Amino acid sequence: MKILLINPNMRTAYNPLPFPPLSLMSIAAVVQHSYEITIHDRNLYKDAEGKTIAAVLDRLKPDLVGVTSLTGPAILDGVMVSRLAKERGAQVVWGGTHASLLPEQTLQNPYIDFVVMNEGEETFRELIEAIELHRGYNNILGLAYKENGEIKLNPERPFIQDLDALPMPAWNLVPVERYIYRFTKARRKIVMVTSRGCLFRCSFCYVIDFHKRKYRGKSAGRILEELAFLRKNYGIDGVRFDDDLFVIHRPRLREFCDWVYKKDVPITWDSNCRADQVNSEFIAAVTRAKCHRLTFGLESGSDRILKFIEKDFRAEQIVRAFDLLNNTDIMTGASFLIGVPTETEEDIWKTIEVAKRIKAYHTHFYPYTPFPGSPLAEYCRKNGLIQYPQRLEHWADFEYARSDRTAMSEKEIKKISAQFEVRNVLNSLQRGELAILSNFLNLEHLQNFGPWINFFRQAFRSGRGIWSSAHPAEKPLEKPL
Ligand code: B12
Numbered sequence: 503m504k505i506l507l508i509n510p511n512m513r514t515a516y517n518p519l520p521f522p523p524l525s526l527m528s529i530a531a532v533v534q535h536s537y538e539i540t541i542h543d544r545n546l547y548k549d550a551e552g553k554t555i556a557a558v559l560d561r562l563k564p565d566l567v568g569v570t571s572l573t574g575p576a577i578l579d580g581v582m583v584s585r586l587a588k589e590r591g592a593q594v595v596w597g598g599t600h601a602s603l604l605p606e607q608t609l610q611n612p613y614i615d616f617v618v619m620n621e622g623e624e625t626f627r628e629l630i631e632a633i634e635l636h637r638g639y640n641n642i643l644g645l646a647y648k649e650n651g652e653i654k655l656n657p658e659r660p661f662i663q664d665l666d667a668l669p670m671p672a673w674n675l676v677p678v679e680r681y682i683y684r685f686t687k688a689r690r691k692i693v694m695v696t697s698r699g700c701l702f703r704c705s706f707c708y709v710i711d712f713h714k715r716k717y718r719g720k721s722a723g724r725i726l727e728e729l730a731f732l733r734k735n736y737g738i739d740g741v742r743f744d745d746d747l748f749v750i751h752r753p754r755l756r757e758f759c760d761w762v763y764k765k766d767v768p769i770t771w772d773s774n775c776r777a778d779q780v781n782s783e784f785i786a787a788v789t790r791a792k793c794h795r796l797t798f799g800l801e802s803g804s805d806r807i808l809k810f811i812e813k814d815f816r817a818e819q820i821v822r823a824f825d826l827l828n829n830t831d832i833m834t835g836a837s838f839l840i841g842v843p844t845e846t847e848e849d850i851w852k853t854i855e856v857a858k859r860i861k862a863y864h865t866h867f868y869p870y871t872p873f874p875g876s877p878l879a880e881y882c883r884k885n886g887l888i889q890y891p892q893r894l895e896h897w898a899d900f901e902y903a904r905s906d907r908t909a910m911s912e913k914e915i916k917k918i919s920a921q922f923e924v925r926n927v928l929n930s931l932q933r934g935e936l937a938i939l940s941n942f943l944n945l946e947h948l949q950n951f952g953p954w955i956n957f958f959r960q961a962f963r964s965g966r967g968i969w970s971s972a973h974p975a976e977k978p979l980e981k982p983l
C-alpha cells in the first residue's frame with residue numbers, strides 16, 4: 503500500500519519560514535518499514551494552484567493520503583489537496599489539532615474519509631492495516647470515519663505513556679537541510695518536540711481539550727540521544743524545543759541540564775517557559791546547560807485578566823522573573839494577547855506598562871483568537887461573541903479580534919506594537935542576530951514601517967534613546983510611549 507503524507511501550506515506573514523513537519527514525521531516513523539511512504543511539504547514549493555501536488559499525486563499514485571491540520575489558513579490548502587487526492591481515487595485521512603478538536607465537522611467535508619483524533623501513531627497504523635485487510639473500522643480507538651454516509655466517532659484512545667518507546671521522527675523522509683537555520687548562537691539550528699501536553703489550564707489553550715491536561719515527556723536520556731543523532735547526521739548545533747511547555751517537568755529538566763553540562767554537549771538551545779517557573783535555581787541550571795533564550799506567553803499585565811484566563815500567575819511574578827533574567831545572558835521573548843473578552847482599556851495599559859517594565863529582548867502583541875475547543879472559546883460562544891464557522895473551510899479566515907472588539911483602537915495598538923518592534927530590531931542588531939532578517943520578510947511588520955520611522959526620529963532627536971522615557975512606576979503612562 504502506498505501512502506503520501508502532506509503538510510499543507512502554513513506560511514503566513516506571521517510564520518514566514520518552513521518548519522519540519524514533525525507530526526507527519528512521527529506517524530511515518532512507526533510505519534515506514536512496512537509500507538511505501540512519502541512526505542510532501544507544500545511549504546517548500548510555490549504551488550498555490552496545486553499543479554506541483556497534482557503531479558506528485560499522478561506520479562506516486564498513493565492509496566492513502568494523510569493531511570495534517572491546524573486552525574488557520576492552511577485548512578484551505580489542505581482541502582484543495584484532499585480534493586485532488588480524492589479525484590485520483592485515493593482515500594484521505596486528516597489528523598492534527600484542528601481535525602481532532604472538530605472531527606465531525608471535518609468529516610462533513612466530502613473529500614475527507616477519516617479523522618485520526620489526537621495522538622496519531624497507533625491509530626494511523628491500525629487504520630492502514632484495516633484498509634489493507636478490508637477490516638471494519640469500528641474497533642480502532644481514536645478514529646472517526648464515515649459509514650453509509652453516517653459519521654461515526656470511536657471512543658478515545660488512551661495516550662501513549664512512554665514516548666521513549668516511539669521511534670525517532672522520520673528525518674530520513676524530509677529534506678532536513680531546508681529546515682536548518684542560522685541564528686546568533688547556532689550556525690545550524692532545528693526544531694524538536696520532546697513532550698506532549700501540559701498540566702496548566704490557561705483557558706485559551708488547546709491542551710485542555712487535546713491533551714486533557716496530561717503531560718508525557720521523552721526522558722532526558724532520549725532527548726540527548728536524538729540530539730546526538732541530529733549532530734552526527736546533520737551537524738546540528740542549536741535546537742528550539744517547541745514543546746507545549748518544555749520546562750514543565752522539573753526532574754527531567756534538571757537531568758537534561760546536568761547531562762548537557764557534564765558531557766559538554768556542543769549545543770545551544772531555547773524553549774518556551776512560564777513566568778512562575780523562573781527562580782535562581784532554574785536559571786543556574788539552564789544557563790549551565792547553554793540555554794540562550796527563553797520565550798514567555800505572558801498574555802497580560804492585568805491581574806484581573808490573568809485571573810480571568812486562568813493563567814495562574816500574577817503580574818508581580820512576571821516582573822520578578824524578568825528582574826532575575828535580566829541579570830543573565832539569557833535572551834528573553836515576551837508575548838501578550840490583546841482583545842481577550844472583558845479586557846478594558848485600563849487592562850491594556852497595564853499590559854503595556856508591564857511590557858515596558860520587564861524589558862524583554864523581543865516583545866510581541868498578538869490579537870486573541872478563540873481556537874476551537876478551548877474553554878475561553880466556549881465562553882465566547884456562549885456569550886454570543888462568536889459563532890463557530892459552520893464549515894471546515896470557513897475556519898481558514900476565522901478572526902475574532904476585529905477592531906470593534908478591542909478596548910483600544912486598532913490604530914493605537916499597532917502604533918504601540920510598532921514601538922516595541924523597533925526595540926526588537928535594535929536588540930537583535932545589537933546581538934548580531936541574523937534571524938532578524940526574516941522580520942523584514944514579514945508583511946505585518948512592513949505595514950508598521952511608517953510608525954517605526956516616526957518613532958526612530960523622535961527617539962533619536964531627543965538624543966536619549968528608545969527607553970529613556972520615565973519608568974511607569976515613576977510616571978504613569980498617560981500617552982503612548
Ligand atoms: C511547529 C508549530 C507550527 C508550525 C507549523 C507546523 C507544521 N506542520 O508545519 C508553524 C510555525 C507554521 C505554525 C503555525 C501556526 N500555529 Co502552530 N504550532 C506548532 C507547534 C509548536 C508544534 C507542532 C508539532 O510539530 N507538534 C509535535 C507533533 C508530534 O504533535 P502534533 O502536531 O499534535 O501531531 C500528532 C497528532 O496531532 C497527530 N497528527 C498530526 N497530524 C496528523 C496527520 C495525520 C494524517 C495523522 C494520521 C495524524 C496526525 O499525530 C501526531 C503524532 O501523535 C504546536 C504546539 C505543540 N507543541 O504541539 C503549535 C500549534 C499546533 N500551533 C497552533 C497555532 C494556533 C498556530 C497558528 C494558527 C498561529 C498563528 N496565529 O499564526 C499558525 C497556523 C498556520 C496556518 N497557516 O494555518 C496551535 C494549534 C491550535 C489549533 N486549534 O489548531 C498550537 C497547538 C500551539 C498552541 N498551544 O496554541 N505552528
Ligand code: SF4
Nearest residue numbers: 700702703704707746
Ligand atoms: S498556554 Fe502554555 S502553560 Fe498554559 S496550558 Fe497552554 S501550554 Fe500550558
